[in-house]
Amino acid sequence: xxxxxxxxxxxxxxxxxxxxxxxxxxxxxxxxxxxxxxxxxxxxxxxxxxxxxxxxxxxxxxxxxxxxxxxxxxxxxxxxxxxxxxxxxxxxxxxxxxxxxxxxx
Amino acid sequence: xxxxxxxxxxxxxxxxxxxxxxxxxxxxxxxxxxxxxxxxxxxxxxxxxxxxxxxxxxxxxxxxxxxxxxxxxxxxxxxxxxxxxxxxxxxxxxxxxxxxxxxxxxxxxxxxxxxxxxxxxxxxxxxxxxxxxxxxxxxxxxxxxxxxxxxxxxxxxxxxxxxxxxxxxxxxxxxxxxxxxxxxxxxxxxxxxxxxxxxxxxxxxxxxxxxxxxxxxxxxxxxxxxxxxxxxxxxxxxxxxxxxxxxxxxxxxxxxxxxxxxxxxxxxxxxxxxxxxxxxxxxxxxxxxxxxxxxxxxxxxxxxxxxxxxxxxxxxxxxxxx
Numbered sequence: 001x002x003x004x005x006x007x008x009x010x011x012x013x014x015x016x017x018x019x020x021x022x023x024x025x026x027x028x029x030x031x032x033x034x035x036x037x038x039x040x041x042x043x044x045x046x047x048x049x050x051x052x053x054x055x056x057x058x059x060x061x062x063x064x065x066x067x068x069x070x071x072x073x074x075x076x077x078x079x080x081x082x083x084x085x086x087x088x089x090x091x092x093x094x095x096x097x098x099x100x101x102x103x104x105x
Numbered sequence: 106x107x108x109x110x111x112x113x114x115x116x117x118x119x120x121x122x123x124x125x126x127x128x129x130x131x132x133x134x135x136x137x138x139x140x141x142x143x144x145x146x147x148x149x150x151x152x153x154x155x156x157x158x159x160x161x162x163x164x165x166x167x168x169x170x171x172x173x174x175x176x177x178x179x180x181x182x183x184x185x186x187x188x189x190x191x192x193x194x195x196x197x198x199x200x201x202x203x204x205x206x207x208x209x210x211x212x213x214x215x216x217x218x219x220x221x222x223x224x225x226x227x228x229x230x231x232x233x234x235x236x237x238x239x240x241x242x243x244x245x246x247x248x249x250x251x252x253x254x255x256x257x258x259x260x261x262x263x264x265x266x267x268x269x270x271x272x273x274x275x276x277x278x279x280x281x282x283x284x285x286x287x288x289x290x291x292x293x294x295x296x297x298x299x300x301x302x303x304x305x306x307x308x309x310x311x312x313x314x315x316x317x318x319x320x321x322x323x324x325x326x327x328x329x330x331x332x333x334x335x336x337x338x339x340x341x342x343x344x345x346x347x348x349x350x351x352x353x354x355x356x357x358x359x360x361x362x363x364x365x366x367x368x369x370x371x372x373x374x375x376x377x378x379x380x381x382x383x384x385x386x387x388x389x390x391x392x393x394x395x396x397x398x399x400x401x402x403x404x405x406x407x408x409x410x411x412x413x414x415x416x417x418x419x420x421x422x423x424x425x426x427x
Contacts, residue, residue, distance in 0.1 A: 008260070011317060014402040016384075018298060028243045028298075028316065060218030061298055062316070066245070067140050067146060076132055085141065097330045102382065103392065 015059040022047075025057050029065040038079040039068055044086060108177050109217045111157035111170065119171070123162065130158035156214045166222055173221060209288045237306030248297075250287060252327055252334075255381055256356045258289035263317070266302070285317070290383035292331065293321040327356055332387025335379045339394045340364060353391050355379055362391060370395045 303313025380387020
């Protein structure tokens with residue numbers, strides 16, 4: 001296997017430039033379709049499109065899905081539990097941003 | 106090889122029941138899980154806790170570990186005999202899993218763990234059979250960049266350790282180097298996709314992609330909030346009161362900043378578009394911090410005295426008086 005690639009690879013910013021299909025998100029996040037469907041059911045992921053075959057997930061879905069899977073697997077939270085934790089994490093991160101803006105953290 | 110005391114890691118007695126082990130793990134996992142914890146060494150602590158749990162929660166593994174552990178306690182050097190694990194069938198964890206290194210994953214177990222139980226992680230078993238048709242797995246890794254890198258874009262060489270299967274089906278770890286262009290404007294927590302740089306495909310299927318998660322190194326002077334950047338700008342009382350033109354540092358170099366007359370402590374001056382670059386560039390905020398010169402000479406004292414005389418009706422604590 002040729003391991004030495006000498007050319008430079010351009011990184012594409014997922015959050016800004018990429019939209020995932022259901023199978024694309026599964027592949028990228030290491031998730032099963034059932035796991036992604038459960039996150040959609042829970043309202044954690046909000047794809048556009050009517051049926052799973054047409055679903056389009058915005059770039060930030062990758063991070064959300066991976067975090068939800070880790071929380072679910074490592075802490076045995078279940079999908080609903082992981083959804084609550086994700087909401088709280090988002091709130092904490094907004095509060096931390098306010099502290100940072102104020103120069104307090 | 107260093108012996109690991111899995112019971113001590115979980116803080117349980119050697120006689121602990123499986124339920125007690127599970128409870129101890131859950132409690133520590135909540136405390137140190139990298140997604141929820143702010144402890145400085147959360148990631149490495151979580152890995153230790155997850156490894157201890159993985160070793161002890163399975164009765165077969167626990168029995169094997171206890172036997173090695175007893176010999177270790179008797180002072181015998183820890184050296185797993187060849188073929189030690191051949192009598193045990195460890196199923197390992199199936200399912201999808203990432204294979205790139207620098208990955209916070211419970212499956213990244215220590216050499217000690219692997220010497221007893223073999224490699225448990227799915228990264229060790231690329232595509233069962235190896236020859237059926239399957240696209241390559243997508244891999245994940247992290248990369249840390251400076252704020253200046255995000256302003257200008259950056260060029261990084263990244264080393265990945267990837268398992269490679271040879272013709273005989275043996276697995277070996279190979280180092281793979283990648284030269285990566287990091288585009289300007291990339292922010293904390295975003296991901297870069299490197300197409301085709303993940304796991305190899307099988308049976309003519311394409312290789313997977315590699316995703317790099319961006320972490321911004323904390324900057325001593327600038328604070329980042331999404332696209333916006335904040336910096337404290339110390340000013341003297343007369344600069345704030347009378348207005349001034351001062352040089353202010355930004356991650357993209359110094360700029361001349363106009364401080365409007367009558368500015369007060371904490372006033373934010375916005376430099377539009379001087380935050381992180383991008384289609385919608387962020388803004389840079391200079392936050393005024395008033396500093397007071399010390400009254401440590403006769404001239405300085407006289408200046409403060411005449412200031413006092415100039416403001417006979419100034420009441421700084423007016424708002425506190427009820």
